[in-house]
Amino acid sequence: AQSVAQPEDQVNVAEGNPLTVKCTYSVSGNPYLFWYVQYPNRGLQFLLKYITGDNLVKGSYGFEAEFNKSQTSFHLKKPSALVSDSALYFCAVRDSIEKLTFGTGTRLTIIP
Amino acid sequence: DVKVTQSSRYLVKRTGEKVFLECVQDMDHENMFWYRQDPGLGLRLIYFSYDVKMKEKGDIPEGYSVSREKKERFSLILESASTNQTSMYLCASSFGQANTGELFFGEGSRLTVL
Numbered sequence A: 001a002q003s004v005a006q007p008e009d010q011v012n013v014a015e016g017n018p019l020t021v022k023c024t025y026s027v028s029g030n031p032y033l034f035w036y037v038q039y040p041n042r043g044l045q046f047l048l049k050y051i052t053g054d055n056l057v058k059g060s061y062g063f064e065a066e067f068n069k070s071q072t073s074f075h076l077k078k079p080s081a082l083v084s085d086s087a088l089y090f091c092a093v094r095d096s097i098e099k100l101t102f103g104t105g106t107r108l109t110i111i112p
Numbered sequence B: 001d002v003k004v005t006q007s008s009r010y011l012v013k014r015t016g017e018k019v020f021l022e023c024v025q026d027m028d029h030e031n032m033f034w035y036r037q038d039p040g041l042g043l044r045l046i047y048f049s050y051d052v053k054m055k056e057k058g059d060i061p062e063g064y065s066v067s068r069e070k071k072e073r074f075s076l077i078l079e080s081a082s083t084n085q086t087s088m089y090l091c092a093s094s095f096g097q098a099n100t101g102e103l104f105f106g107e108g109s110r111l112t113v114l
Helices: none
Strands: A003-005 A010-014 A019-021 A024-026 A033-038 A044-050 A056-058 A064-068 A073-078 A087-094 A100-102 A106-111 B004-006 B010-013 B019-025 B031-038 B042-049 B065-070 B073-078 B087-094 B109-113
Touching (some): A003 A087, A003 A100, A044 A056, A073 A087, A100 B042, B019 B087, B031 B073
Antiparallel strands (some): A056 A064, A087 A100, B031 B087
16 A cells, blocks of 8 residues: 655744655555645645656645655755744645545644 | 535534534535544545445544435444544545546534543
């Protein structure tokens, strides 16, 4: 079965600094990888996805993610963090035809 | 915009009660899903459906059942609620096989079982 791991439960970053939220994956075949964000008391919102092609994927709210096949990683990045980026972030992998398997989530806190 | 609506944002039930969680989507999506979200465990798939009257077990189906009588509606049923089913429940939908798997989520239903 496909799986993803988010090694950090919590990430703290100062406002204006670059941020990285880590994700590693384990799949058989070509991976379909996703990042979602959850703001307090809300459902998840899609940020970006990697299917094929360019290893650097751009998404919503200025976020991007880098697919690295040799390291089996798909880290989420942003050049300059905003306080409003504080949220819970989930990495996910497409497990079967349309089913996604999610990681355990990383809470990102941007410190003013 | 795609809209996935969960009928109840907050519910409090007693042990042994039957609980219905309703979810409706307005984008004619083929696929619908029920996840539960718990701190430190992320999202775990309970059940999903690829079509009307069709259902498939996810990773943690025990203690739950589902119903999909119409394409736009997917219901999660707890036949006899227990305290370990206290959780946040998230409904999601997506296009069929042609789509690359992006899910659209509802706002969630936070269930407390006393």
